[in-house]
Amino acid sequence: MPESPSADTTELLRAWADGDSQALRQLTPRVYRELRRMAGRLLQNERPGHTLQSTDLVHEVYLRLVNAQEVDWRHRAHFFAVSATLMRRILLDRARRKAAAKRGGKAQALDLDKTIDMAQAQAREVVALDDALNALAEVDPRKARIVELRFFGGLSVQETAEVVKVSSDTVMRDWKLARAWLLTELNSGA
DSSP, X not given: OOOOHHHHHHHHHHHHHTTOHHHHHHHHHHHHHHHHHHHHHHHTXXXXXXXXXXXXXXXXXXXXXXXXXXXXXXXXHHHHHHHHHHHHHHHHHXXXXXXXXXXXXXXXXXXXXXXXXXXXXXHHHHHXXXXXXXXXXXXXXXXXXXXXXXXXXXXXXXXXXXXXXSOHHHXXXXXXHHXXXXXXXXXXXX
């Protein structure tokens, strides 16, 4: 019986971790489309005309992954979980820089009769979500990890269960509870 594409990807990840640069060249086309899908999903709520494209986000993740040393890739889902975390951090860093720029330095006078700048509002929302997710991680790290994998990474319930090493039913229960907790946390801070 031939190996599944997922098993092939896992073997390539392990070979890459062992220093095989040929494995990285073979791995890249296998994971690129999925990384682009993940990035596109994360960027779909950005304001029109935003400067970061899904390709740019994938390339930034790729650069960080290539420079990562001694990662023990367990399986394909683990790779995409790490990629999702990196995407979240990249977007969060951009949101924080944008919010910081609005607070100082090159700040312009605000005309209160105009609508609030959507980019600034979205940057605040991303930072608020990250703060709420970090607060959830202090209370229940597994639920926070499940949110990160499902929301930011776009991993399926089964893939998330594989990464977190729990059943699919547990992932769904934690996912529902975490979403309710985050909604309450975000609404209390509003």
